[in-house]
Amino acid sequence: MITVTENFRKIQDLLTETIREAGRPSGSVQLVAVSKTHPAAAVREAVAAGQRHFGENFVQEGLAKMQEVGGNDLVWHFIGHLQSNKTRAVAEHFRWVHTVDRLKTARRLSEQRPYYAGELNVCIQVNLDEEAGKSGVAPDRVLSLAGSLATLPRLRLRGLMCIPALREGFDAQRDPFRRLRLLAESLAAAGLAIDTLSMGMTADFRAAIYEGSTMVRLGTALFGART
Numbered sequence: 739m740i741t742v743t744e745n746f747r748k749i750q751d752l753l754t755e756t757i758r759e760a761g762r763p764s765g766s767v768q769l770v771a772v773s774k775t776h777p778a779a780a781v782r783e784a785v786a787a788g789q790r791h792f793g794e795n796f797v798q799e800g801l802a803k804m805q806e807v808g809g810n811d812l813v814w815h816f817i818g819h820l821q822s823n824k825t826r827a828v829a830e831h832f833r834w835v836h837t838v839d840r841l842k843t844a845r846r847l848s849e850q851r852p853y854y855a856g857e858l859n860v861c862i863q864v865n866l867d868e869e870a871g872k873s874g875v876a877p878d879r880v881l882s883l884a885g886s887l888a889t890l891p892r893l894r895l896r897g898l899m900c901i902p903a904l905r906e907g908f909d910a911q912r913d914p915f916r917r918l919r920l921l922a923e924s925l926a927a928a929g930l931a932i933d934t935l936s937m938g939m940t941a942d943f944r945a946a947i948y949e950g951s952t953m954v955r956l957g958t959a960l961f962g963a964r965t
């Protein structure tokens with residue numbers, strides 16, 4: 739049986755190699771281990787392998803796992819669809835939210851972020867392929883949403899996130915990630931101080947790193963298939 743520990747070692751090597759191949763500085767890509775559906779024991783094994791950043795999609799599952807795993811030095815990222823009646827728990831317990839796509843939700847997160855917790859790091863989720871029924875803001879509305887988010891006192895706008903439709907082949911995979919990078923560059927040109935591109939999952943993270951990803955979100959590659 740392949741263990742979580744072995745998977746982490748392999749993926750860390752592959753990340754290092756890809757970052758070098760892509761001509762990026764070492765340490766410029768943060769690995770977020772997506773532990774959704776996997777038990778606290780798997781997270782503990784990842785922590786023992788040196789992992790600190792974890793991503794969860796479901797609020798209740800995430801909170802339960804944080805409690806079970808413990809450890810103040812872990813950084814929890816909310817990467818699921820955010821319902822407005824769940825914002826309080828997210829604002830209180832997570833350090834990052836990658837999936838903001840509405841001003842209303844962002845306002846609630848800012849209002850509900852506890853004073854003792856520091857600013858909540860947020861990314862705007864972009865629906866790059868403009869797929870109907872998918873979360874994320876359309877590319878042409880990103881700048882206006884970003885401008886509004888940047889004024890909210892308890893949030894810190896860090897950058898953009900996407901989950902592109904699956905594509906076959908390295909060049910085809912790079913295309914949406916390139917578009918997200920260009921969009922982020924246009925925000926920076928408009929004076930917004932952003933530093934994060936949350937892009938790349940198990941199937942396409944190498945292409946994302948070539949296009950400037952600063953955070954890859956990997957689940958299957960680290961913890962195995964979800965049931």
Ligand SMILES: *Cc1c(COP(=O)(O)O)cnc(C)c1O
Pocket residue numbers: 772774795817818901939940941955956957958959
């Ligand atoms: C589940 C999920 C991931 C991890 O996906 P894998 O293909 O298992 O690496 C990353 N990002 C988001 C938003 C997810 O929902």
